[in-house]
Amino acid sequence: MTGLYANELTLAYDDASIIHNLRLAIPMGQVTALVGPNGCGKSTLLRGISRLLKPKHGTVILDGQDIWKLPTKELAKRLGILPQSPVAPEGLTVHELVAQGRYPHQSWLQQWSAEDERVTQEALAITHIEDFADRPVDTLSGGQRQRAWIAMTLAQDSEVILLDEPTTFLDLAYQIDVLDLLYELNRQRKKTIVMVVHDLNHACRYADYLVAVKEGQIAAQGIPSEVVTERLVREVFGVECLIIPDPVTATPLVVPVGRTGKTQPKETVYKADERPDEAEREIA
Numbered sequence: 001m002t003g004l005y006a007n008e009l010t011l012a013y014d015d016a017s018i019i020h021n022l023r024l025a026i027p028m029g030q031v032t033a034l035v036g037p038n039g040c041g042k043s044t045l046l047r048g049i050s051r052l053l054k055p056k057h058g059t060v061i062l063d064g065q066d067i068w069k070l071p072t073k074e075l076a077k078r079l080g081i082l083p084q085s086p087v088a089p090e091g092l093t094v095h096e097l098v099a100q101g102r103y104p105h106q107s108w109l110q111q112w113s114a115e116d117e118r119v120t121q122e123a124l125a126i127t128h129i130e131d132f133a134d135r136p137v138d139t140l141s142g143g144q145r146q147r148a149w150i151a152m153t154l155a156q157d158s159e160v161i162l163l164d165e166p167t168t169f170l171d172l173a174y175q176i177d178v179l180d181l182l183y184e185l186n187r188q189r190k191k192t193i194v195m196v197v198h199d200l201n202h203a204c205r206y207a208d209y210l211v212a213v214k215e216g217q218i219a220a221q222g223i224p225s226e227v228v229t230e231r232l233v234r235e236v237f238g239v240e241c242l243i244i245p246d247p248v249t250a251t252p253l254v255v256p257v258g259r260t261g262k263t264q265p266k267e268t269v270y271k272a273d274e275r276p277d278e279a280e281r282e283i284a
Helices: 042-049 072-078 094-105 114-126 142-155 172-189 200-206 230-237 278-283
Strands: 004-013 016-026 031-035 057-062 079-082 160-164 192-196 209-214 217-222 241-245 252-256
Touching (some): 004 042, 016 042, 016 057, 016 217, 031 172, 031 200, 042 160, 072 079, 079 142, 094 114, 114 142, 142 160, 142 172, 172 192, 172 200, 200 252, 209 230, 217 230, 230 241
Parallel strands (some): 031 209, 079 160, 160 192
16 A cells, blocks of 8 residues: 555653544645644644654554554655754755655665765755855755755655645745745646645645644545535634635635624825825826
């Protein structure tokens, strides 16, 4: 049985259960977005399926094998994980960081090879950071730094890539830049990508499959056009909204109405001497 599955998965921190008897099958070769309100368990779920957090109950199966029974290097060859806000050692260059992705492919008998260098250079090229290869990671902008970490994950050459909020703390331009890159990696390299996404509209635009998490359980899952409804947003996020087609991609676009229920645009307020007269309105 190929693929990545969670069976009756329960995850907890100490005695506080976060994910409760959850079952999930990740679509291979697609982009899956995990969405939900803060504290719902989506990042915990990602940690569970990446082997960063051991289950209290249940299993995570990758290609028919329990991930906790796989040797660490073997798992790293098949599954890459980029946690939220990773930190590189001070002074580490971009090339050195990306090269760390080749660690699972090395051994005492097989140290750094021409193949390792080729894959590292390819990862730098795919993420468009070749010009920064000799720069320390801590001198890069937020978007450049995130590309460097994604390049390191790419250098692992794993079929599955898991990312925990890859656009956190990035401004809008860098957010779109990173999401476009991940989308291209899926389409061109056939990578299976699972990412926790904070922005529901970004999830709808970039994901093929969407998993909505609420209070440690899956509230809904499927393609965004079927999953994202006004009712789901109200029940999962506690927000009234309108759903309209995205004018660029035709995917669902969530327009929040807010808790007050106001749906009418605010009337423009003018000072006494600023209100345009009727003639000016007609000319406009």
